[in-house]
Amino acid sequence: MLPLANILSRKVRSTISVLAVGVGVALFLVLVGLTSMLHEIADRATNVDADIMVMPAAGPAILLGGGLPADKTEARLRAISGIREAIPVLCWTLNMAGRDQNVFAVRPEDWRFFATKPDAIIEGRPLAGGYEMIIDTRLQRVGGYTLGQKIERLNHTFTIVGIAREGVAGRVFVPLNTLNECLQQDARRATFFYVKADGPEAVKSVCDAISAMKLSAFTLDEYYARLSNLLGDMHLVIGGVVTVAGFVCFLVILLTVYTMVIERTREIGILKGIGASRSQIFGLVLAEAGLIAAAGIVVGFLLTWISRAVILDLQPLWTIEIPPVRFAYAAALAAMGTFLGALHPALRAARQDPVESLRYE
Amino acid sequence: MATIIETRGVTKVYRTDGVGTPALRGVDLSVRQGEFLSVMGPSGCGKSTLLYLLGLLDRPTEGSVVLAGTDTKGLGDGERTRLRRAHIGFVFQRFNLLPTISAEANVAMALKLRGLPVGSVPRDTLAAVGLDAKRYRRPNSLSVGEQQRVAIARALVTRPTVLLADEPTGNLDSEASDRVLELVARFHRELGQTIVLITHNEQVAARAGRLVRMRDGRIVAG
Secondary structure, three states: OHHHHHHHHOHHHHHHHHHHHHHHHHHHHHHHHHHHHHHHHHHHHOOOOOOEEEEEOOOOOOOOOOOEEHHHHHHHHHOOOOEEEEEEEEEEEEEEOOEEEEEEEEOHHHHHHHOOOOOOEEEEOOOOOOOEEEEEHHHHHHHOOOOOOEEEEOOEEEEEEEEEOOOOOOOEEEEHHHHHHHOOOOOOEEOEEEEEEOOHHHHHHHHHHHHHOOEEEEEHHHHHHHHHHHHHHHHHHHHHHHHHHHHHHHHHHHHHHHHHHHHOHHHHHHHHHOOOOHHHHHHHHHHHHHHHHHHHHHHHHHHHHHHHHHHHHHOOOOOOOOOHHHHHHHHHHHHHHHHHHHHHHHHHHHHOOHHHHHHOO | OOEEEEEEEEEEEEEEOOEEEEEEEEEEEEEEOOOEEEEEOOOOOOHHHHHHHHOOOOOOOEEEEEEOOEEOOOOOHHHHHHHHHHHEEEEOOOOOOOOOOOHHHHHHHHHHHOOOOOOOHHHHHHHHOOOHHHOOOOHHHOOHHHHHHHHHHHHHOOOOOEEEEEOOOOOOOHHHHHHHHHHHHHHHHHHOOEEEEEEOOHHHHOOOOEEEEEEOOEEEEO
């Protein structure tokens, strides 16, 4: 009761402290949530009925443009023993729903490798050829697109012929020949190939054989691991930001509780005068800090929810997924930071000389 | 009657930047159970220092304080706190109420800190000092006389063996002062409460059964 009354009696200072904790919690959760976007991209890129990805030897950092001659490379790949299918993909970007979308240009007959589930197309039909386009449900929702809608891009009119369930490798699919024509390539080009081996046992030998052709080959698992390494770097950055945010929260709490203890020097003397022990004074100070932390955690969760809604409103195609366990981590971090920040002032309060405290003006 | 609190050759020296300032010089004082003792003297004579030592809020530089038969010399903070809780109630000149909580909560705080059941005890005690109707008010919305009565209720709610009052009427006008002193006297008369009251006012001191005079850190009479 006394800690709550003390907090309520210093509304501005308490509000600032609660906000400081809340911002730290929200920063941690939103940053963690943003990393889920990379996971979502990695999940989609490897959601193909294939075993291996093949890229130019240099290995493009960004999957974009036609670095490989499609027909020639396919012929070379098919000559390798153990390869069942070679699927060329040309990646390009088209502005849709207000931002550049990664377009997968594939041969219509190769769609089956991307339709990993029987109900991958939920509306319309797969690509047949010409100026056709398949988009996923998320892009449809965000861009307000409808089946059969005509879209002017690359100086041509594309028709949306199918809506694919969210989770397919690309947000937009167009026929490979069509995109090559639009880009006025002199011969069909591909950014990379998906390769399906005869069986799991053939994957390694196929990779070795492709590498011998001075192409870069790695399994989809390895590709996922590559993206995960990017995530690892991202986690380091996030860890750094969270550490700084946590330190700022810690300092704010330290300053708040320290100021509170100085301000209440006389009250601490009174409490000792009426029977409070050191541990009770220590507990009262920590309880006050704990209430600030608890309110800060609630505010942090609220700020996270608001931030997520605002970000997704501004960038609807982004993915911000925050597992419930992360909320528990954030709460634990905030509680620990608050405890550490309040520890020194609480000990100082507990050790205060009651007579000096009572004489304190 | 048995001695409830006693000082034996108590000296207190305050040190600032290595310079010692004696506040008490070899004070011997015995207070018997149920006694109403008044300590008088000019400002700076050591009255409040003596009270803080009697209440175990401070430690003597030399000598010892014996409370309820226990020599407190050498006791740790925890044991001193336990003794203080069991036997001492404080009333201060400046009331020293907690400003963020109600009068009733201030009184209840003394019980809670001792782990005692609260129930209607704070309300009953406030009623005994005539403040039942104002029990939900915060200290700053009460008059100074009322604040001091809340402080008395807080000091007595735990039924202490000894009530130590440091110039309880020092900040009050004569009417409020009379009312507070009458209250203290009533508790002494009706409950046999042991009281040590510090004052520099002759009229206030005259209410006590025994008067002790102090000067320059020494007891000079009584």
